[in-house]
Amino acid sequence: MKLLLKKLTLKRFAMLLLAGFVILSAPNLSIANPTFWKFEWSRTDFTKKSVDYSEIMSGGPPKDGIPSIDNPKFTALKNVKGLKDTVPVISLTLNGESKAYPLGILMRHEIVNDRIGGVPVAVTYCPLCNAAIVFDARLDGKILDFGTTGKLRNSDLVMYDRQTESWWQQFLGEGIVGEMTGKVLKVIPSRIEAFGRHKKAHPNGKVLRAAFGNGYGGNPYGGYDSSATPFLYKGPLPNGIPALMRVVAIGDQAWSLALLRQKKRIEFKDTVITWEAGQNSALDTRDISKGKDVGNVVVQRKTPNGLVDAVHDVTFAFTFYAFRPKGKLHHIN
Numbered sequence: 001m002k003l004l005l006k007k008l009t010l011k012r013f014a015m016l017l018l019a020g021f022v023i024l025s026a027p028n029l030s031i032a033n034p035t036f037w038k039f040e041w042s043r044t045d046f047t048k049k050s051v052d053y054s055e056i057m058s059g060g061p062p063k064d065g066i067p068s069i070d071n072p073k074f075t076a077l078k079n080v081k082g083l084k085d086t087v088p089v090i091s092l093t094l095n096g097e098s099k100a101y102p103l104g105i106l107m108r109h110e111i112v113n114d115r116i117g118g119v120p121v122a123v124t125y126c127p128l129c130n131a132a133i134v135f136d137a138r139l140d141g142k143i144l145d146f147g148t149t150g151k152l153r154n155s156d157l158v159m160y161d162r163q164t165e166s167w168w169q170q171f172l173g174e175g176i177v178g179e180m181t182g183k184v185l186k187v188i189p190s191r192i193e194a195f196g197r198h199k200k201a202h203p204n205g206k207v208l209r210a211a212f213g214n215g216y217g218g219n220p221y222g223g224y225d226s227s228a229t230p231f232l233y234k235g236p237l238p239n240g241i242p243a244l245m246r247v248v249a250i251g252d253q254a255w256s257l258a259l260l261r262q263k264k265r266i267e268f269k270d271t272v273i274t275w276e277a278g279q280n281s282a283l284d285t286r287d288i289s290k291g292k293d294v295g296n297v298v299v300q301r302k303t304p305n306g307l308v309d310a311v312h313d314v315t316f317a318f319t320f321y322a323f324r325p326k327g328k329l330h331h332i333n
Helices: 002-025 103-109 195-201 257-263 317-323
Strands: 056-058 074-076 088-094 097-102 111-116 119-126 131-136 146-153 156-161 167-169 174-177 191-194 206-208 246-250 253-256 265-268 271-276 296-303 306-309 313-316 328-330
Touching: 088 103, 088 119, 088 131, 088 195, 097 103, 097 111, 097 195, 103 111, 103 119, 111 146, 119 156, 131 313, 146 167, 156 317, 191 195, 191 296, 246 257, 246 271, 246 296, 246 317, 253 257, 253 317, 257 265, 257 271, 313 317, 317 328
Parallel strands: 097 206, 253 328
Antiparallel strands: 056 146, 074 206, 088 097, 088 191, 111 119, 119 131, 146 156, 156 167, 167 174, 246 253, 246 313, 265 271, 271 296, 296 306
């Protein structure tokens, strides 16, 4: 099993290196070419788009080269072994059902097509943007399931739905190419939190198993969140804040984790954002359980019945700036 994971890690790393080499050494080859794409995407309507094709580049793998998990298997939380309490999971609770999706598994699959609390969902994670977002897979009377295109825009995952083969921007949940252009998926509140916190809050929950073997994955992007610049990104960078500093993004507002770590609690209109230590970075050391402590972020909205979880994303500063250039980024000056 260890040998298999090692081979997969090396394969993924080699693909990323190759993609970077192609883009750096032969810029003309990285230019978007819908005419060429049609050989692989015969069902995609390239006459419909909301973005400039020059913004989309290859991430290295082909269509479905990063395989989504379409028939996820789970283990009862009480039976889970080998998953340390401080490693990050996407924590999702809906209609009384709770599940945890370890980021170590999402690293190699990026999308899990699942059903929770009777609702079809797409659980997504883009490692290059540290963007973990859960979408309601129902739209216009259809249930969509998603795969990876192998393409990136602003270093962010471009997904596709298998029903129309339209392309979707993961960070925005918005159709950008094809029949579904302009459509927007509903985001379901979720958290990236330490497994121990999830376990304490949801003792009867379930945990996603790896598509192969019994492990919960590692980090093939060693040291990525300490890099000065993002990978496969050609857009402008924000001023006064490291490009790969984590930020809590809520609509067109974002707060840096450095600021949140300092204040521990921030209130904005009806939203309460809190920070507490005890979660490993998924993008630091190869062994996620040894990663630096980036803490746990909880974002909730005030209601007459108390606080409820609110939609947000703990992503990188460059990602927020790329997709929300007119947004407000609060950070330590």
